[in-house]
Amino acid sequence: MVTKIMTNVDILQHTDNFSEFITSSEVFHKYIDAKSTMEKNKEAQSMIKHFQTLKEKYEEVQRFGKYHPDFDQVSKDVREWKRKLDTHSVISAYKEAENELHQLLVELSQIIANAVSPHIKVPTGNPFFDQGGCGSGGCGSGGSCGCG
Secondary structure, X not given: OOOOOOOHHHHHHHHHHHHHHHHOOHHHHHHHHHHHHHHHOHHHHHHXXXXXXXXXXXXXXXXXXXXXXXXXXXXXXXXXXXXXXXXXXXXXXXXXXHHHHHHHHHHHHHHHHHHHOOOOOOOOXXXXXXXXXXXXXXXXXXXXXXXX
């Protein structure tokens, strides 16, 4: 059996092909369309801008915690606006598409990492799996975590 050793140039070429494959996928195009729709939606942009202002107030209030006179009101406002953002149809469609693309990239990263070694850890965006879950090695990393 003959094994071909790949050069850096070969690997870079495969990487370019792989990235073209991802950017031509349905998941990627759904994300781009949802992002474009959200960026063009004046109501969504206004809501996002207002929420960012509230977040800045919240960060200021957080420096003093519950001792800040506006702590309760600002915290309530942030929660309410977060809920409004999460339920806005254009914004929620964008977040759903973003999550689908993220999941695709995580799965592909795990496949590539496991092809090299089952002990390579891949950040998943899930703190339980990224930190190794209930043991070391990580349930989501292909290692043995010792859970259960």
